Structure formats: structure tokens, C-alpha cells
């Protein structure tokens with residue numbers, strides 16, 4: 001029997017594929033879908049009006065839970081090198097923000113903040129679409145428009161809770177003003193997908209910037225962490241996950257107290273134990289293949305050490321993928337907005353990001369496992385997933401495929417039907 005439009009839409013969340021980007025609210029209209037905090041603590045699309053098959057089909061083609069593609073073909077130049085693991089690149093450098101305050105306040109070395117500030121100061125864009133800490137839900141990020149250098153500085157630092165930057169992208173495009181977008185790789189994928197339907201995207205989005213992303217934390221795990229520290233979620237007034245050093249302290253505030261924790265207290269010492277949404281566990285592109293520039297950390301092995309982070313001023317690894325990205329990087333360096341330390345290669349990225357490599361190698365067979373269990377299999381293109389899987393031993397491939405099947409059967413890849421939590 002044919003699935004109804006409503007059941008098909010809910011299946012994205014129920015099958016653990018929603019990344020919470022918010023774009024389906026904008027595609028369907030807020031009278032039909034609202035991306036809000038759901039009963040499981042994530043931001044999820046709650047159906048509030050009539051949905052038809054055409055709209056849901058369109059969402060399946062735009063949602064980064066169901067479709068993830070690499071760099072658009074027209075962005076690949078004759079000079080572009082394509083590394084099987086690290087994707088298209090023109091230049092990769094170690095760098096940091098030229099302004100010491102920006103470098104200090106930001107997540108790593110402040111390159112994304114500095115580039116955004118440069119774009120505004122150089123009047124290349126009217127504003128930056130990105131996220132900042134949510135005033136209403138301190139563990140969340142919320143979509144934010146920055147019009148000044150000071151606005152941008154306020155948004156620095158990674159948000160490790162749900163954040164939906166594309167929730168009202170239709171209204172933002174309707175402003176008709178050129179802007180830059182900074183979002184996680186899945187957010188970039190969503191907006192690139194929208195460009196297939198909406199000509200305003202390529203006309204107005206002048207720069208696409210992304211943090212390399214290993215996933216955000218399951219909100220119930222954040223809640224559990226805070227409870228263990230004696231802090232009730234409802235008493236929280238602000239939470240900064242990192243920044244003010246690299247990674248800097250995680251700072252948690254209530255009306256009565258301020259507590260600080262180390263990054264490793266929050267995330268743990270080993271990437272394999274990170275409590276991530278299922279969508280992040282099977283992410284085929286945490287490295288921002290569809291962005292002009294992707295900025296990462298440079299910790300050897302993927303995590304900081306307690307000793308090293310006491311004095312680390314923060315250095316980004318910056319993967320420049322497009323001609324527009326290269327021109328931006330070099331123009332920003334010329335004015336001193338960023339400092340380039342030296343050029344590096346995809347092999348250096350592999351030293352800094354072993355967890356990204358493991359996930360990218362596994363994605364193809366994890367998707368096969370989803371198919372085996374009758375689940376939605378996300379459509380992918382230009383990410384070289386099959387080629388990467390071919391580099392693995394047969395036993396490793398089976399392990400990934402069977403592991404995903406077991407995860408699905410045990411309910412670990414299943415979420416409740418989205419329903420507003422309040």
C-alpha cells in the first residue's frame with residue numbers, strides 16, 4: 001500500500017535521518033511543518049497542516065537526511081585536485097585569525113569568524129547567515145543574521161546542541177541581498193539541494209563556509225552530563241561549549257553559579273564513545289565537500305589533550321575547495337584578517353581527523369545495511385563512497401553493514417514520531 005505523504009515525511013525523523021537543519025519548514029511553509037523541539041529533545045519537523053505528495057517528494061530531494069551531494073560540478077576547475085578521502089581542494093593551510101581577540105574568542109583559530117568579518121568589512125556581502133547560542137534553549141544554537149564585525153564575534157564558537165540555521169531560508173532569500181552562509185556540512189548540503197529548485201540561492205549566496213563536523217551531541221546526553229554536574233536543564237541561563245582558548249573551557253551558567261569543564265569532560269577521551277544522533281553516526285560528509293572553505297581543528301589524533309589545551313592559542317586546518325574560496329582566503333590574508341602559517345596536504349588532514357576517515361570509509365556499507373533492513377537509503381553523489389569502501393577489507397565492510405543492521409533491529413536507529421515537546 002502506498003505510504004501517505006504524512007507518514008513518508010515522519011519516516012525521515014523516525015528512521016533517525018533528520019539532521020535538524022530546518023529547511024523543510026521553509027520548503028513546505030510554517031503552516032504545514034514546524035521544526036521545533038520535539039519530545040526526544042531534538043529539533044524535528046512537526047506536521048501542523050495538510051501535506052501533499054509533491055511537497056514531500058520535494059523535501060526528500062532537499063533534506064540532507066535523504067540527499068547529500070559533494071561539490072557542484074561547475075565549481076570544479078582544471079586546477080582542482082580530488083583526494084578520495086578529503087574531496088576537492090585547491091589549497092590546504094594551517095591558519096588563524098589575524099585579530100588576537102577573534103582568535104581567542106572563537107572555537108579553534110577563529111578563521112571562520114575572521115573570514116565572515118572580512119566579507120562584511122570588504123562589503124562583499126550584506127550579512128552572514130549562521131547560528132549563535134539560543135537565548136531560549138541555552139544548549140541549542142539558533143539561526144542568526146550578522147550585519148557587523150561585532151555581531152559575527154558574538155556567534156563564534158561551536159554549538160554542540162541542535163541548531164536549525166535554514167528554518168526560514170525562504171524569507172532570507174526574499175530579502176534579495178547577497179550573503180554568506182556558514183553552516184555544518186549537512187546544512188550546506190541542504191542549501192545546495194535547494195539551489196536545484198530556487199534560482200535565488202546561487203544568485204544570493206556568495207560564499208559557502210563550513211566547520212568540519214564530527215556531529216553534535218544527543219540532547220539527552222547533554223542533559224545527563226549537566227545532571228551529573230548537579231545542574232538542572234531548566235535552571236540553565238547560558239552555555240558556551242568552547243572558545244576563549246582552544247578548545248577553551250565549557251562554561252555553564254545558572255542564576256546562582258558558573259561552572260567550567262574541560263572539553264574532554266564533556267565529550268570523553270575517545271571519539272568512538274561520542275553520544276551522537278544516528279544521522280551523525282552514518283554521516284557521509286562531515287568534511288564539508290560542498291563548501292568553498294571547510295575549517296577544522298589541528299589536534300593530532302582528533303582530540304585535544306588536557307595539558308596541551310592549557311596554552312593552545314588555536315590553529316585551524318583550512319581546506320579551500322573552490323576558486324571563490326581561494327580568492328577569499330588569499331584576499332583575507334593580504335589584509336591581515338587571517339594569518340597563514342604554512343601549506344599542508346590531505347595527509348595532514350588524516351593525521352588531524354582520523355574519526356572523519358573512519359566514518360567516510362564506513363558510510364557506503366552502513367547505507368547498504370540500511371537498505372537491507374528496508375530503511376530509507378540517503379541518495380549521495382560525488383562523495384566517492386563506493387570507491388572508499390573498496391579500499392577496505394571484506395571483513396571490515398561486513399562489520400559495518402551488519403553493525404548497521406543490528407543497530408536498526410535493536411531500535412538504536414529509531415526515533416519517536418515528531419511531536420512538539422510543549
Ligand SMILES: Cc1cc2nc3c(=O)[nH]c(=O)nc-3n(C[C@H](O)[C@H](O)[C@H](O)COP(=O)(O)OP(=O)(O)OC[C@H]3O[C@@H](n4cnc5c(N)ncnc54)[C@H](O)[C@@H]3O)c2cc1C
Pocket residue numbers: 105106107108109110111112113114130131132141155156157158159160161162163165182183184187211212213214215216295296297298316353
Ligand atoms: C557540531 C560540530 C562538530 C564539530 N566536529 C569537528 C570535528 O570532528 N573535527 C574538527 O576538526 N572540527 C570540528 N568542529 C569544528 C570546530 O569546532 C571549529 O568550528 C572549526 O575548527 C572552525 O573553527 P573557527 O575558530 O574558525 O570557528 P569560529 O570562528 O568560532 O566560527 C564558528 C562558526 O560556526 C558556526 N557554528 C557553530 N556551531 C554551529 C552549529 N552547530 N551549526 C551551524 N553552524 C555553527 C558559528 O555560527 C560560527 O559562524 C565541529 C563543529 C561543530 C559545530
Ligand code: SF4
Pocket residue numbers: 012013017018019020021022023024025035044045062063064065066190
Ligand atoms: S534534516 Fe532538515 S529537511 Fe530533513 S527532516 Fe530534518 S529538518 Fe527537515
Ligand code: SF4
Pocket residue numbers: 019184185186187213214215216279280281283284285286
Ligand atoms: S556529523 Fe554530519 S549530519 Fe551530523 S551535524 Fe555534522 S554534518 Fe550534520
